[in-house]
Amino acid sequence: MKDVSQEPLPLLAGRGAESHKGDFGRVLLIGGAPGMAGSIAMSALSCLRSGAGLVTVAAPAASAPVVASFCPVYMTVAIGKAEDFRESLEAATVVAIGPGLGENWDTLLPLVLAANKPTVIDADGLNALARGSMLENVHARCVLTPHPGEYGRLVGDASLAAKATGDDAERVEAAGVLARRSGASGAVLLKGARTVVADGERHAINKTGNPGMATGGSGDVLTGVIAGLMAQGLGPFDAARLGAHVHGVAGDLAAARLGQISMIATDLIDELPHAFQRLDPTPF
Numbered sequence: 001m002k003d004v005s006q007e008p009l010p011l012l013a014g015r016g017a018e019s020h021k022g023d024f025g026r027v028l029l030i031g032g033a034p035g036m037a038g039s040i041a042m043s044a045l046s047c048l049r050s051g052a053g054l055v056t057v058a059a060p061a062a063s064a065p066v067v068a069s070f071c072p073v074y075m076t077v078a079i080g081k082a083e084d085f086r087e088s089l090e091a092a093t094v095v096a097i098g099p100g101l102g103e104n105w106d107t108l109l110p111l112v113l114a115a116n117k118p119t120v121i122d123a124d125g126l127n128a129l130a131r132g133s134m135l136e137n138v139h140a141r142c143v144l145t146p147h148p149g150e151y152g153r154l155v156g157d158a159s160l161a162a163k164a165t166g167d168d169a170e171r172v173e174a175a176g177v178l179a180r181r182s183g184a185s186g187a188v189l190l191k192g193a194r195t196v197v198a199d200g201e202r203h204a205i206n207k208t209g210n211p212g213m214a215t216g217g218s219g220d221v222l223t224g225v226i227a228g229l230m231a232q233g234l235g236p237f238d239a240a241r242l243g244a245h246v247h248g249v250a251g252d253l254a255a256a257r258l259g260q261i262s263m264i265a266t267d268l269i270d271e272l273p274h275a276f277q278r279l280d281p282t283p284f
C-alpha cells in the first residue's frame with residue numbers, strides 16, 4: 001500500500017454565494033438506544049459543526065425524545081416507525097450507523113447497506129457487521145471506523161487483532177487487511193494514537209490528537225465529522241483522512257484549553273469550529 005501521509009490533505013470546496021442547505025447533504029445518523037442517547041446526539045452535533053446541510057437522528061422510540069432534547073438543530077425519527085424510518089433513509093444522501101445503537105437493531109444494517117449510500121459504520125454497527133458475518137456486503141462507499149476491540153470482533157483472528165495495537169507497520173497491515181476483506185470497502189479507519197486510514201491500495205497515518213481523547217464519546221464525535229465531510233462531497237478515504245485530522249486538532253485545542261485530564265468529548269465538539277478554521281486554506 002502506498003503511504004500518502006505526506007500528501008496534502010483533501011479540501012472542502014468553498015461555499016458559493018448562492019448555496020443552500022441542500023448543497024451540503026442530508027445526513028441520517030442511526031443509534032442512541034436508551035442509556036446511550038448522548039452518543040448519537042454527539043455524532044449529530046459534530047456532523048452539523050462539520051458542515052452538513054441537514055441532519056436527522058433515527059433512534060429507538062424510547063430515546064428519540066431524549067436525543068431531540070439535547071439540541072434544537074437536528075431532527076429526530078423513531079427507528080421502530082418503519083414507514084418514517086424508510087422515508088428518512090430514502091431521503092438521506094449520507095448515513096452513519098452505530099453509536100449507542102445497542103444489540104437490538106442488527107436488522108437495520110442490511111437495510112442501510114442495501115441503500116448503497118455513502119455510509120459510516122461505527123460502534124454497534126460494526127458489532128452488527130461482525131455478528132451477522134456481513135463483511136462481504138460492505139460496499140465501496142462505506143467507511144468502517146473500528147477501535148482495536150471492534151477490529152478484533154470483525155476479523156475474528158487473534159494474531160491479526162493483536163496487530164491492531166502494534167506498531168505503525170502492523171496497524172497499517174491490519175487496516176489494509178480489513179479494507180480488502182470487507183467487500184470493496186471505501187476505507188477503514190483504525191482508531192487509537194496515530195490513527196490509520198487505509199483503502200487497501202493506500203494508507204495515511206494521522207498525527208493530530210492526544211491521550212486526552214481517551215474519554216467516552218470521542219469516537220462518536222469522529223463518526224459525525226466523517227459523515228458531515230461525506231455530505232459535502234468527499235469520498236470515503238478523503239473524508240476519513242480529513243476527519244481524523246480535524247478531530248485530532250479539535251482534541252489538541254481542547255487539551256490546550258482544559259488539559260488532557262479534564263477534557264471530555266463535548267469539548268471536542270466545541271473546538272471543531274476552530275479546528276476547521278485552522279485548515280489551510282480555510283474552506284470559506
Ligand SMILES: NC(=O)C1=CN([C@@H]2O[C@H](COP(=O)(O)OP(=O)(O)OC[C@H]3O[C@@H](n4cnc5c(N)ncnc54)[C@H](O)[C@@H]3O)[C@@H](O)[C@H]2O)[C@@H](O)CC1
Pocket residue numbers: 035036037038039040098099100101102123124147148149150165191192193216217218219220
Ligand atoms: N455517551 C454515550 O452514550 C456513550 C456511548 N458509547 C457507546 O457505547 C457502546 C459500547 O462502545 P465501547 O467502545 O465502550 O465498547 P467496546 O466493548 O466496543 O470497546 C471497549 C474496549 O475496546 C478496547 N479498545 C478501545 N480502544 C482501544 C485502543 N485504542 N487500544 C486498545 N484497545 C482498545 C478496550 O479494551 C475497551 O475497553 C457503543 O454503542 C458506543 O457508541 C460510547 O461511545 C461512550 C459514550
Ligand SMILES: Nc1ncnc2c1ncn2[C@@H]1O[C@H](COP(=O)(O)OP(=O)(O)O)[C@@H](O)[C@H]1O
Pocket residue numbers: 123147191192193194195208209210211212213214215216217218219220221222247
Ligand atoms: N491516545 C490517543 N491519541 C490520539 N487519539 C486518541 C487516543 N485515544 C483515543 N483517541 C481517539 O479517540 C477516539 C476514541 O474512539 P472510540 O474508542 O470509538 O470512543 P467512544 O466509542 O467512547 O466514542 C478515536 O478517534 C481515537 O483515535
Ligand SMILES: [Mg+2]
Pocket residue numbers: 122123147219220
Ligand atoms: Mg466508539
